[in-house]
Amino acid sequence: MNNRTNQKSSLLIWLLMLGMACALLGVSCKKDTYITDGGLAEANSPLSTYDYLAANQYHYFDTLIQIIDHLGLKDSVNQAGTFFAPTDFAINRVMQANNMASLDDLYSKITSKFLTQYMSSDNNLTLDNASTSVTTFSNWAGSTAGFSKVAGSYYVANSTLTYYTLEYIKINGALDGSSAAEQDDEADAVLTCQTTGIKTASGTNLNVLANSVALDLALPAQPSKTFKFNLDVVQNGDYSSTALQLDSAAIASYFGVPANKISDMLVSGTDSIAYYNLQSDGTYSNEYTANMPGFWMGSNGDVVNWGDDAFLYGELDPYAYILSVGAYPDNPVVGDTYTIRPAIVLTKADGSTQAAIFKIKITIVSP
Template structure:
């Protein structure tokens, strides 16, 4: 086990050694059906994407449940490492001399949190997905999950109809879906947590459908109901729209925080376009900005573009001594990833950071969608 801990530690050091982690893109599978059972396939992955996941499975004795599952929404090792960093950071926040080994991490996990990724009620994949939600039952008390598919804007990388698959934790009332699978969050409701799948529809010899979740997913923690709330939606005087989110996360020794999925339908309504057009317009007729505390727009990305690092007062800064939070936007999924500079915030700290998309329509009118994140470190 010591060798395994050292290997995991090396992965985690790689996460923290750079400004922010680079995420591995799974380029491996081109055959929909494999000749191995589910466990053995995960163990033999050429890029070793699931070695740490298998340690979790082995710890709880879930090998047979994994092989007998009809669907497994698979978190990668990167997802598990993100959760380990979060848990370890919380321990060190209380006592900087404390130790937090992987064995401690395993003991802190609720086995039903792992089972929340396993389903025996059917084979769920992109082939069975609809643009409306399909609900599922994982047989645990940690339930309320669904999935759907969302049309990718044509021209992003294909002019054929291409859909992304999402694994969804429903929060409050289920978000309404448009014909293309994009979602609309009703005012005063909670946005559902939507996790993009990077690979879907792998069928193993034991009959399990594997859908591999994106590496930005944080194992278990993304389904925590305190990850974000809102938004409060209000109309701007010039016809634009403002979304205000209350975001809460723990201080940590890692670049972690929470994800917020913006409502593509509400943005589309404000801009007067179709939701699936918006990602393709970003960078041309739609420009992404940070909003400085004095209200001016800052179009220079200082984090992964489009995105910004912010200082304690909500002003745009570069990565470094003045940085407190970052917010980066993923255009195709309408997702803001909000995180922290490691070891720089404490319980009780509050921040307000703001970003915007400004659309110039064919009449040369500018319409703004503002995103305000009130962040509390808990």
């Protein structure tokens, strides 16, 4: 009897410790309940996403609800396939970090992208569907984000248990670790989830971000962003070119416009998005002098006509996002270096512009 009683007591203690570890670590126990900010919650809610957040008994989403209302995003929240919802604690952290004393201060800085960057049409962005490598997806802010899972472990009753935590990845420039990520590329931001996989009545997969995450204000994009490249161009006297692959995802993320839409606009000749060359005096030229859209450029990188003053050309394939760069016969010689700055420029309705500038340092090499 004593041995059986001791076994039962040990099992009970082990189960209690496991439950406490799950709660402390914010681990989804993957049964019928999910760990939330203050306790357990049903995996399936009879409430819409908006109502679920508004009804939180610990009022952890009251500020979030106010922001949703201010931005007019109630329908978006309910229609999203997945919403990585920030808590009031995370919102307060980003406000403090940016010296914002009130919601009015926050409202004066943000747009709907403050929240839509965490929404997607895809309702499969769950812990069960995540892998340890980043899977990318399109968010409703018009940019590319990612999600993944990371392993953790804890020690209970002489056993080491492994658990996984879902992560939202804000991709800054190019995805970290990808071939497109340059040495000076800004590091991606990793936002950990504390709750995953709540299914709301409106069809949303709700993942709750941890209280401690550093939210992104999604402020209006900087007027220009420079993508830097080093490229060897062969001088063989026959106008042949070297292909430079541009990062369509990074360009789309910067503009907040889908990559295929940028391509369509470049081909259609709209003034909203066009291929330009950044001149040495800081102005932009769209006077195409090579195969459209493309430029012949002189030794200083400015647009010139084909002929004795021409040294290099840069022609863009809008759908492949390939920039073909070649040399004028005999003008640039082997060993010479040049810098050209072709660009894609977005002109907004208010007349302001954003420019993705491709700063290419070219070295002329022999065949």
